[in-house]
Amino acid sequence: RKEVEQDPGPFNVPEGATVAFNCTYSNSASQSFFWYRQDCRKEPKLLMSVYSSGNEDGRFTAQLNRASQYISLLIRDSKLSDSATYLCVVNDPRPSGSARQLTFGSGTQLTVLP
Amino acid sequence: GAVVSQHPSRVICKSGTSVKIECRSLDFQATTMFWYRQFPKQSLMLMATSNEGSKATYEQGVEKDKFLINHASLTLSTLTVTSAHPEDSSFYICSARPQGEGNYGYTFGSGTRLTVV
Secondary structure: OOOEEEOOOOEEEEOOOOEEEEEEEOOOOOOEEEEEEEOOOOOOEEEEEEOOOOEEEOOEEEEEEOOOOEEEEEEOOOOHHHOEEEEEEEEEOOOOOOOOEEEEOOOEEEEEEO | OOOEEEEOOEEEEOOOOOEEEEEEEOOOOOOEEEEEEEOOOOOOEEEEEEEOOOOOEEOOOOOOOOEEEEEEEOOEEEEEEOOOOHHHOEEEEEEEOOOOOOOOOOEEOOOEEEEEO
16 A cells, blocks of 8 residues: 555646545654645655645645544635645555655646636 | 755766766855755755765665765765766756754755766
8 A cells, every 4th residue: 555645637627627636645643744736747846735624825725633533625716826646645654664745646647727 | 055066966877987076165165065866857865964074874776886975075966976877867856954953944955966877
């Protein structure tokens, strides 16, 4: 089982639509959660952190359910510029005891159509 | 904000040659840097953790003799792909985090697209 699982998509939605992405993680000891955005052939960039109480940043809302080990991202009023791959990312303790490291999901591809 | 500079952005090399990729933290010191690899349509996979002044920690399945990591200063880590083969063609990305940022603030380099012919 993958440590972080996402629906790969692709999601093709019209401008203005609302779209939701889901993610599950396997390590119950995970403590920090993020959504990153990656444009084609570019490095990932932090979109938002995910807090237990849920958090919102403009058109983006992230939710975390620790009991279900489930993370979600909701994008409202989608724009053409939202087209990208969205990566669910978890910060895990490592068995070696070294610094916590990011574990990436395989990403969900979103295309917003005019 | 914290900036990580990665060079080169793109490299094409012949099979059997070695390629060095540099990752620099420009405005902060990084005792730890991370090296990832991403194949097409796949996610980033952690290859190794680079530790300043000590040996790198490699993930399972990553050959340490093939992917040489040097972290000689607090602002520079290098990854050398030795005796590169076409199957090593991939997108390599480094990441670092300023001290005191806790679990946040991971910054990525812009990546290096390696093509081995």
